[in-house]
Amino acid sequence: MFPITYDSANLQLAKNNKIYLIYNNQNVTSGGDINVSFGSYSNGNYNSFPLGIISNPNTWDTSSSPISNSIFLQSGMKNGYIFPQLIPNKDSCETNLIITDDVLNNSYDYQQASETIIASNIIFEGGNAEYHAGSSVTLTVGFNAKTESYFKAYILGCSDSSKASNNIHSYKEISETKKLLFYPNPTKNTLRINNLNNVVIKQVKVYNLLGKEVLQVQGNNENINVSGLLPGVYFVKLITQEGVRSFKMVKK
Numbered sequence: 001m002f003p004i005t006y007d008s009a010n011l012q013l014a015k016n017n018k019i020y021l022i023y024n025n026q027n028v029t030s031g032g033d034i035n036v037s038f039g040s041y042s043n044g045n046y047n048s049f050p051l052g053i054i055s056n057p058n059t060w061d062t063s064s065s066p067i068s069n070s071i072f073l074q075s076g077m078k079n080g081y082i083f084p085q086l087i088p089n090k091d092s093c094e095t096n097l098i099i100t101d102d103v104l105n106n107s108y109d110y111q112q113a114s115e116t117i118i119a120s121n122i123i124f125e126g127g128n129a130e131y132h133a134g135s136s137v138t139l140t141v142g143f144n145a146k147t148e149s150y151f152k153a154y155i156l157g158c159s160d161s162s163k164a165s166n167n168i169h170s171y172k173e174i175s176e177t178k179k180l181l182f183y184p185n186p187t188k189n190t191l192r193i194n195n196l197n198n199v200v201i202k203q204v205k206v207y208n209l210l211g212k213e214v215l216q217v218q219g220n221n222e223n224i225n226v227s228g229l230l231p232g233v234y235f236v237k238l239i240t241q242e243g244v245r246s247f248k249m250v251k252k
Contacts, residue, residue: 021052093158
């Protein structure tokens with residue numbers, strides 16, 4: 001066993017499979033109170049204790065200390081019980097990017113890639129997302145821009161600008177008040193769309209369970225021929241002038 005110089009206030013396993021430690025020093029006063037410190041003053045400057053690193057937690061050698069490295073924080077920066085967010089160095093513009101993390105309420109997500117972006121995430125109400133790619137932005141099965149969210153995608157590539165022109169997509173999930181009924185489901189040859197509010201349909205896309213697009217129909221078409229599809233379960237994405245509607249279809 002190897003003693004730690006200070007008590008460990010917090011341990012965190014990072015994505016790089018290393019364990020990081022926050023140190024603190026605890027002293028009991030004569031009155032029984034516990035004073036906790038995370039650093040000390042020197043010549044009027046506060047210096048936090050360094051962060052410890054266990055580089056190989058899965059390889060434990062009892063003959064040497066597992067804490068092999070330390071991170072020294074900037075002078076004046078005060079540590080605490082809550083672990084600071086550790087952000088790894090990352091190229092500001094990747095070649096190809098796959099986006100799966102959802103964008104929550106009051107959150108902003110700006111992503112860019114020099115070639116392609118594939119997104120299958122959800123942008124919730126109040127979320128804001130902008131995706132820039134050099135050649136294509138693909139929205140696969142699972143992508144959903146909820147009502148009152150904000151989403152834009154551009155063929156622009158990597159740029160220092162947070163705004164761009166040539167807007168491709170800017171839509172919200174279609175309101176439930178705009179009734180679009182799909183029947184029959186299961187279906188054999190034709191999927192019919194009962195468009196009660198005369199919503200302008202721009203495009204219909206059909207995906208298999210692997211997320212591969214297997215059918216695309218352009219224009220305001222309310223009768224979709226699915227006779228060429230193999231029997232099974234599919235996801236249908238209906239892109240209209242007012243938003244997007246997604247649903248599951250069974251082909252028999």
